[in-house]
Amino acid sequence: MKFKFDHDCWTCLRPSGTEPKLKFYFGVKGETKEQAEERLVALKDEVLKRVNAKV
Template structure:
């Protein structure tokens, strides 16, 4: 359903991916590997400078690793 309420059929192929976008523009995509029994994570972020973006990315990666270790 689009923002104006119209309904349209999706024309792109389906995929086995979850993508979450956070309020600050950071996003994470999660999908199963097609060749191995594991899950893959992809992360991106936005910031005014590359250094700030890298700081945010490093912090998010640490939080993700901490979460994974607790599971």
């Protein structure tokens, strides 16, 4: 599954083909390297926070 967000940011979730686990991929863009790194940290934190949330 691929999820697209503002500022051309995205995350992709897929099952491993050889192991019983899920893999996450993240993509971001920014005006500068620093901005892209900030967006990557924020995106990863938010996605993983939601994945690890208790229902």
